[in-house]
Amino acid sequence: MALEILTPQEMGRVDRLAIKQGPLSGIALMERAGAAVADIVFERFPDAGRIDVLCGPGNNGGDGYVAATILAASGYHVALWTDGDPRAGSDAEIAARNCILKRQPLEQYQPLPGGIVVDALYGAGLERPLQGTARAVAEKVGAAGLPVVAVDLPSGLSGLSGEALGTTFRAAVTVTFARKKPGHLLYPGRAFCGELVVRDIGISDAVVKEIGSQTFENLPALWIDDFPRPPADTYKYSRGHVGVFSGGPAATGAARLSAMAAARSGAGAVTLLSPPASLAVNAVHLTSIILRRIDGPDDAQAFLDQRKPSALVAGPGLGTDNDMAALLATVVQPASAARRVVVLDADALTIIAQEPAKWFGSFALDGAHATILTPHEGEFGRLFPEIHADKSLSKLEKARAAAKSAHSIIVYKGPDTVIANPEGRAAINSNGTPLLATAGSGDVLSGIIAGLAGQGMSPFEAACAGAWLHAEAAHTFGPGLIAEDLPSMLPRVLTRLLRQRAP
Numbered sequence: 118m119a120l121e122i123l124t125p126q127e128m129g130r131v132d133r134l135a136i137k138q139g140p141l142s143g144i145a146l147m148e149r150a151g152a153a154v155a156d157i158v159f160e161r162f163p164d165a166g167r168i169d170v171l172c173g174p175g176n177n178g179g180d181g182y183v184a185a186t187i188l189a190a191s192g193y194h195v196a197l198w199t200d201g202d203p204r205a206g207s208d209a210e211i212a213a214r215n216c217i218l219k220r221q222p223l224e225q226y227q228p229l230p231g232g233i234v235v236d237a238l239y240g241a242g243l244e245r246p247l248q249g250t251a252r253a254v255a256e257k258v259g260a261a262g263l264p265v266v267a268v269d270l271p272s273g274l275s276g277l278s279g280e281a282l283g284t285t286f287r288a289a290v291t292v293t294f295a296r297k298k299p300g301h302l303l304y305p306g307r308a309f310c311g312e313l314v315v316r317d318i319g320i321s322d323a324v325v326k327e328i329g330s331q332t333f334e335n336l337p338a339l340w341i342d343d344f345p346r347p348p349a350d351t352y353k354y355s356r357g358h359v360g361v362f363s364g365g366p367a368a369t370g371a372a373r374l375s376a377m378a379a380a381r382s383g384a385g386a387v388t389l390l391s392p393p394a395s396l397a398v399n400a401v402h403l404t405s406i407i408l409r410r411i412d413g414p415d416d417a418q419a420f421l422d423q424r425k426p427s428a429l430v431a432g433p434g435l436g437t438d439n440d441m442a443a444l445l446a447t448v449v450q451p452a453s454a455a456r457r458v459v460v461l462d463a464d465a466l467t468i469i470a471q472e473p474a475k476w477f478g479s480f481a482l483d484g485a486h487a488t489i490l491t492p493h494e495g496e497f498g499r500l501f502p503e504i505h506a507d508k509s510l511s512k513l514e515k516a517r518a519a520a521k522s523a524h525s526i527i528v529y530k531g532p533d534t535v536i537a538n539p540e541g542r543a544a545i546n547s548n549g550t551p552l553l554a555t556a557g558s559g560d561v562l563s564g565i566i567a568g569l570a571g572q573g574m575s576p577f578e579a580a581c582a583g584a585w586l587h588a589e590a591a592h593t594f595g596p597g598l599i600a601e602d603l604p605s606m607l608p609r610v611l612t613r614l615l616r617q618r619a620p
């Protein structure tokens with residue numbers, strides 16, 4: 118399974134290395150890329166009355182010349198519109214030379230009803246907004262609502278960040294080559310791409326590996342080998358013991374959601390740590406979850422020393438007053454010998470955001486201990502104001518920078534959740550669903566991550582698996598989902614996942 122995501126720059130290096138190592142030349146790769154585009158047109162639009170192929174001056178245009186040639190030879194009515202000549206000496210120049218279709222100036226192009234558009238204006242090389250004719254054409258095509266097949270990327274989109282650099286084509290299908298790029302998975306890019314198809318053009322996995330990308334699509338293959346498999350002779354505490362801190366009586370539900378999610382993720386024991394005032398309300402709502410009274414930091418320390426939980430969740434419904442800040446200080450200190458992963462969310466992030474540098478300095482991340490922060494957009498902005506405001510960084514790069522500065526694993530949530538560690542390893546989640554935009558779903562995510570990390574899964578992998586399982590649970594339930602439904606969907610999702618993994 119090809120999991121690497123390549124930046125446009127890395128893709129350029131892959132292209133050059135593949136050409137250097139052979140056996141395929143640049144024009145051979147381009148012929149395969151153009152053929153892949155033509156294939157998608159055959160598959161998705163077999164009855165297209167007319168195909169307008171728009172070619173830019175770079176190699177993206179080269180793919181367009183190849184696709185136009187194949188489509189015309191197959192009997193389609195193809196019109197070729199070009200925005201300048203291909204650059205001299207480029208592979209695109211060879212592709213243009215091999216294309217016998219008449220070239221028409223792009224400024225004369227007018228959308229025709231019933232047609233489809235192949236957008237081969239700009240791909241990986243676009244670095245500034247579309248201007249002049251290209252921009253006017255993007256606007257015309259958008260207004261006409263014609264189906265667009267984008268070559269590599271919809272023109273106008275940054276392949277690096279997924280940002281629209283300006284006016285951007287909106288594709289029905291995007292055909293990219295070898296590997297996905299960040300802009301295909303990060304919003305708003307993902308929406309501009311429509312259906313995304315990745316086609317092999319003969320670039321070997323070994324060449325991609327040599328580039329050493331540190332970004333991956335968050336799919337089970339990324340972490341399944343590390344997924345918890347309890348041995349036959351396990352018992353409840355060795356199967357993972359997760360402690361979840363509850364807040365005051367008016368806000369106990371969030372912590373219970375986390376606790377239930379941790380339990381459903383396979384943790385052998387989950388203890389809800391409750392302030393005295395919330396004990397009664399928590400008690401009436403809990404059955405399999407253990408309830409323990411915690412009246413301040415000393416009690417919390419006693420729990421940590423006695424029970425040695427392997428993972429903790431603090432933040433959902435915790436409250437942000439000074440007492441909770443003191444409790445949090447106890448929670449985040451590195452465990453002496455015992456392995457422990459601490460997942461901080463919601464109110465814990467609000468407390469930390471008041472003095473980020475102090476808190477970040479206390480977070481430990483080594484083989485045995487880790488801190489995982491799970492901010493949504495607003496929390497991320499409060500925790501990392503400078504990184505958040507830096508317009509030159511993509512969401513992916515922001516998550517990486519935040520992980521480094523906080524010595525933590527960051528789960529930067531949203532429709533395109535990014536998980537990053539301080540060493541620069543990062544994953545982009547691709548199975549998100551707007552069904553998850555429901556109160557309390559983040560609390561469930563924290564619990565799943567803690568449940569997996571508590572069972573011994575490596576923290577980065579646990580965070581990735583948590584984000585994937587969370588969205589998969591939402592898909593499995595479907596419309597009408599509320600946060601309470603997510604934990605009870607996990608058994609089905611886990612069954613499917615583990616069945617697939619069986620040899």
Ligand SMILES: NC(=O)C1=CN([C@@H]2O[C@H](COP(=O)(O)OP(=O)(O)OC[C@H]3O[C@@H](n4cnc5c(N)ncnc54)[C@H](OP(=O)(O)O)[C@@H]3O)[C@@H](O)[C@H]2O)[C@@H](O)CC1
Binds near residue numbers: 248
């Ligand atoms: N053999 C290969 O290498 C293969 C490559 N493949 C294909 O190549 C594509 C990448 O090709 P590419 O690097 O030539 O980039 P592409 O996007 O076509 O052109 C960008 C050039 O245009 C210019 N420019 C930039 N922005 C501009 C703007 N707003 N308005 C006007 N001009 C603008 C800028 O030049 P500048 O003006 O800066 O001199 C820049 O250099 C890739 O997406 C894939 O489809 C596949 O076939 C596989 C084999």
Ligand SMILES: Nc1ncnc2c1ncn2[C@@H]1O[C@H](COP(=O)(O)OP(=O)(O)O)[C@@H](O)[C@H]1O
Binds near residue numbers: 531532549562
């Ligand atoms: N439009 C969306 N598409 C996919 N996932 C989403 C969307 N909106 C929210 N989510 C996910 O739902 C969860 C919401 O978390 P959060 O904002 O902390 O909610 P809460 O505080 O109510 O628990 C996150 O995992 C986030 O990634």
Ligand SMILES: [K+]
Binds near residue numbers: 267
């Ligand atoms: K394009």
